[in-house]
Amino acid sequence: MKNIVVCLMPGAQFDKSTAGLLASARGLKGQLTVIVTGTAEDDTTASLANQADAVIVAEAVGLNEYQPELVLGVLQTVCSDLNPDIVLMAGDTYSQELTPRLAGRLGGVSAGDAQSLTLENDNLRITRSVYGGKAMAVVELRSTPAVVWVRARSFAPAAPRDSSGSIEKRTVELSGDAAKHVDATKIVERHEESSGTVRLEDAMVIVAGGRGLGGSEPFEELKSLAETMNAQQAASRAACDAGWVPPHWQVGQTGKKVAPELYVAIAISGASQHLMGIADAKVVTAINTDSDAPIFKHCQFGLVEDYKAVVGPLTERLKALLS
Numbered sequence: 001m002k003n004i005v006v007c008l009m010p011g012a013q014f015d016k017s018t019a020g021l022l023a024s025a026r027g028l029k030g031q032l033t034v035i036v037t038g039t040a041e042d043d044t045t046a047s048l049a050n051q052a053d054a055v056i057v058a059e060a061v062g063l064n065e066y067q068p069e070l071v072l073g074v075l076q077t078v079c080s081d082l083n084p085d086i087v088l089m090a091g092d093t094y095s096q097e098l099t100p101r102l103a104g105r106l107g108g109v110s111a112g113d114a115q116s117l118t119l120e121n122d123n124l125r126i127t128r129s130v131y132g133g134k135a136m137a138v139v140e141l142r143s144t145p146a147v148v149w150v151r152a153r154s155f156a157p158a159a160p161r162d163s164s165g166s167i168e169k170r171t172v173e174l175s176g177d178a179a180k181h182v183d184a185t186k187i188v189e190r191h192e193e194s195s196g197t198v199r200l201e202d203a204m205v206i207v208a209g210g211r212g213l214g215g216s217e218p219f220e221e222l223k224s225l226a227e228t229m230n231a232q233q234a235a236s237r238a239a240c241d242a243g244w245v246p247p248h249w250q251v252g253q254t255g256k257k258v259a260p261e262l263y264v265a266i267a268i269s270g271a272s273q274h275l276m277g278i279a280d281a282k283v284v285t286a287i288n289t290d291s292d293a294p295i296f297k298h299c300q301f302g303l304v305e306d307y308k309a310v311v312g313p314l315t316e317r318l319k320a321l322l323s
C-alpha cells in the first residue's frame with residue numbers, strides 16, 4: 001500500500017478544489033496524510049480528517065501566509081518524516097511553484113497538470129493534455145517520491161467517510177537543508193482579488209471576452225450578462241495584455257485552466273493556447289463575427305454575429321425569464 005501525502009498551502013480551506021484533490025489521492029487507495037501548512041480552522045481540519053487517515057497542521061514561526069522558502073522548508077521537514085511514495089499538490093500557482101522544488105529537496109521526481117492518476121507496475125502514472133488539448137500524454141514516474149500537482153476540478157469530490165482520521169498540530173523547527181535560503185525570497189505585497197467572487201477554477205458558469213470587444217467598456221456590458229447568469233468573468237490573453245481587464249482573468253495555457261458547466265466565449269477567436277484552458281468545460285458557446293473562427297470547431301453552440309447585437313438583448317431576455 002502506498003504512503004500518500006497531500007500538501008496544502010497556508011490559508012487552505014475545504015473547498016471544492018481541495019475536496020477534488022483529496023478524492024484524487026483517495027482513488028490510489030493508500031495510507032493518506034494531509035499536511036496543512038500554517039494554521040487552519042477547526043472545521044477545515046475536521047473536513048480534511050473525514051477524507052484522510054491523518055491530518056498534520058504544520059506550524060512554524062512566521063508561517064501564517066505563503067512565503068515560498070518557509071513553506072518549502074516545512075513541507076520538506078514533515079515529508080522527510082513521513083517518507084511518502086507519492087506527494088500530491090493542488091493546481092494553484094503556489095503549489096505549482098513548489099512541486100518541482102519539493103521533489104528536488106526530497107530526492108524524488110515531479111510532474112504537473114495531472115488529470116488522472118493510476119498505479120501501473122507500482123509506479124504512479126498520470127495523464128495530462130498536451131498540444132493545446134489536442135492529445136493526452138501519459139507520464140510514468142519511476143522513482144519516489146513522485147511529487148505531482150493535480151489540475152483543479154479534474155476530480156469530483158468523494159463522498160464523506162463514516163470515520164475520521166487523526167488530527168495533529170505540529171510545530172516545525174527548520175534545520176539543516178530545510179532551513180537553507182529561508183529568507184531568500186519574501187512576498188512583499190499582495191493584491192487580493194475582490195472578495196465574494198468565486199475562483200475561476202471553481203466557477204460553474206463563465207462569460208469570457210476577447211480582443212474582438214475592442215476595449216474595456218464592453219466588458220461592463222458582459223458584466224451585466226455575467227451577473228444575470230450568476231457567472232464569473234474571464235478573458236483571453238489578448239484582452240488581458242491590452243490592459244482591459246486584470247491579468248488574473250486570463251484563461252488558457254499561460255492562464256487559468258477552467259472546468260465550468262458552461263463557458264461563453266464572446267469575440268474570442270479560439271487560439272489553441274486559449275482552448276487549452278477550456279478543455280474541461282462541459283458546454284462551450286461562442287459569439288463571433290467570423291464564421292471561420294477556430295472557436296466554432298470547439299463549441300456546442302455558436303452564433304455568427306456581432307456581440308453588440310447579441311449581448312444586450314440576451315441579457316434582457318434572461319432577466320425577464322429569470323424574474
Ligand SMILES: Cc1cc2nc3c(=O)[nH]c(=O)nc-3n(C[C@H](O)[C@H](O)[C@H](O)COP(=O)(O)OP(=O)(O)OC[C@H]3O[C@@H](n4cnc5c(N)ncnc54)[C@H](O)[C@@H]3O)c2cc1C
Pocket residue numbers: 209210211212213235236237238239250251252253254255256266267268269270271272273274277287288289290293305306307308
Ligand atoms: C506561449 C503562448 C501562450 C499563450 N497563452 C495564452 C493563454 O493562456 N490564453 C489566451 O487566451 N491566449 C494565449 N496566447 C495567445 C493566443 O495565441 C492568442 O493570441 C489569443 O488567445 C487571441 O485572443 P483573442 O481570441 O481574444 O483575440 P483574436 O485572436 O484577435 O480574436 C478576436 C476575435 O474576435 C472576433 N470579433 C471581432 N469583432 C467582433 C465583434 N464585434 N463581435 C464578435 N466577434 C468579434 C474576431 O472575429 C476574432 O475571432 C498565448 C500565446 C503564446 C505564444
